[in-house]
Amino acid sequence: MGIISSGQITITDLSDAPVLSAFITASQTTTQVFDQTANTYNPSYASTPQKLTLNLTKAGQTSSILGQVGRISWYEYNGSTKTAITSTTNTDNQYLSGTHNEVLNTKVNVPASAGAKRYEAVGTWTDPITGLKVDFRANIDLLVVQLGKQALILNVYTGKGNTFYNNQPESLTVNADLYKGNALSGGNKQFKFFYADSSVSATNSNGYDADGGIGWHLCNSTTTGQTPNVEPTANTTAQGVLTVTADKVTNSQTFKVVCIDKVGGTNGQKATGVATILDFSDPIxxxxxxxxxxxxxxxxxxxxxxxxxxxxxxxxxxxxxxxxxxxxxxxxxxxxxxxxxxxxxxxxxxxxxxxxxxxxxxxxxxxxxxxxxx
The missing domain is CATH 2.60.40 (Immunoglobulin-like)
Structure with a gap:
């Protein structure tokens, strides 16, 4: 028996405000790879800007209610520094577009030295019937991994997008690419895929594996709907792919990947990464x-x-x-x-x-x- 949803209530004040669902989707993968040798990014936002789009619905519904919102405010977080983004000029490095400024376009990759950058969208929805105003906010993190000489870098990403909408597509993938010495590894390696599972609470719990640890359930050919392309103990020269079906993700599910290199001077070394898949199709x-x-x-x-x-x-x-x-x-x-x-x-x-x-x-x-x- 697994948890499918949760809720909470705080006994402090009266409110008739409806529950809103605000989230941000990205046009490209949210993890970039920076090659220190070539000094290049993949993907390069300078070549193809990343588009971050705010989505707003009432909880339990799928139709957008952005038409009942004024202008959206966007902020960029670099560490503890918060900066407002206000430009609507498409020649600028970062600019807003859309009727309600619901789209943030950025041509700026995450600085390799920072590792991550957060964007936040904030606004106020007005109930057209009662006139009640409800504040909302949503955020998204963009990450960067660096490729260095003779370094094991595991790039974990969602190869077909990270969101199910209305049970479509039928499946998404969690991809794990191992880079070794600035190049994609074609040597033997093992991939272990895990999904977050609170029932794995001890070392003797079903699904426990030492490389995943407590709270992570190991995937194999028998984990229907969360199936890896190769068994966790088998060597492969290919890259790792976990196929996830829509019925296995309710609201969100986080996956962890551990890659064990099996060749050369890095034989036995491990690299780890995580990715999250969201479900906005028919959440409970x-x-x-x-x-x-x-x-x-x-x-x-x-x-x-x-x-x-x-x-x-x-x-x-x-x-x-x-x-x-x-x-x-x-x-x-x-x-x-x-x-x-x-x-x-x-x-x-x-x-x-x-x-x-x-x-x-x-x-x-x-x-x-x-x-x-x-």
Whole structure:
């Protein structure tokens, strides 16, 4: 049984704001390779600009609501330095385009010395019916790996894009290319692909492998829908490819790759990388309702929290009788400390589609999380 979604609610203030889904997609791979010898990037944003596009929908829906947004503000983070991007002139190195400035075009690759750069989009959506204003933000990280002489560099990327939309395409790939001495390796090597799995909590857990470690499940020919092109213990002269089907990604899934070189002076050396695949096709969104609102007064009162599940605007498991879903609730106090006895008898979880919360459970502020398992 694996986790398929999660939700949370903080008992602090009343709000009728809908849940928004804001995310940024990239026109090219978000990981660049910098060749120190040739002083070149692949891909080169100077030749083909990277286009970062903000997407905005209501949770559980697929239609864009950017038409109800004013101008989008974009920011670039280089370490701790935050810089606003405002230009709309396409001859500049970075400029905005689109009706709402929803597209950021950059001709600037990530500096090799930095390793990474973050872009953030911020805006305000106005409900056309109520006039309620809801702030939103989304960010995306661009990475760079360097090729140095006699260095093992594992470039891990999503070869066919990193997002499923409406269950399309049927599959995506996590690609792992090993570079050795500034060139793509054609010698023997082994690839181990892993997917993030919280059930791998000990060295004797199913799917555990020492190269992946705790929290990572090893993929092989029997992991249907997350299948590598070569078994993890087999040598190959090719590069590594993991094929992932749409039904294996709900909201997002992170993959880890460990490559073990098996030839030459670097025989036995390992290189590691990660990649994430997103699902915005038909995610199950958890919306938590509180029968008595989100505020207690004078340390008195009680409420019932109910987890509602939505997919494409349709509610699932309305009465909570479906055996498909399991609901596990946890509580953190105002300092973010987990309540290890929330479920009683030393259990941190309460189970059920609905739970009761009283003022004794809230000291100044408390956050209640609901994780939904399938």
């Amino acid at each position: 969104v958890v919306v938590i309702e509180s029968t008595a609102g989100e505020t207690f007064k004078n340390s008195s009162g009680s409420t019932t929290l109910k987890a509602r599940l939505y997919r494409k605007g349709e509610e699932l498991d309305v009465d909570g009788t479906s055996r498909t879903y399991t609901y596990k609730w946890s509580r953190r106090d105002k300092n973010g400390t987990l309540d290890t006895n929330f479920g009683g008898a030393g259990n941190q979880y309460k189970v059920g589609k609905t739970i009761s919360v009283s003022a004794s459970n809230v000291s100044d502020k408390a956050t209640f999380f609901c994780e939904v398992f399938e």
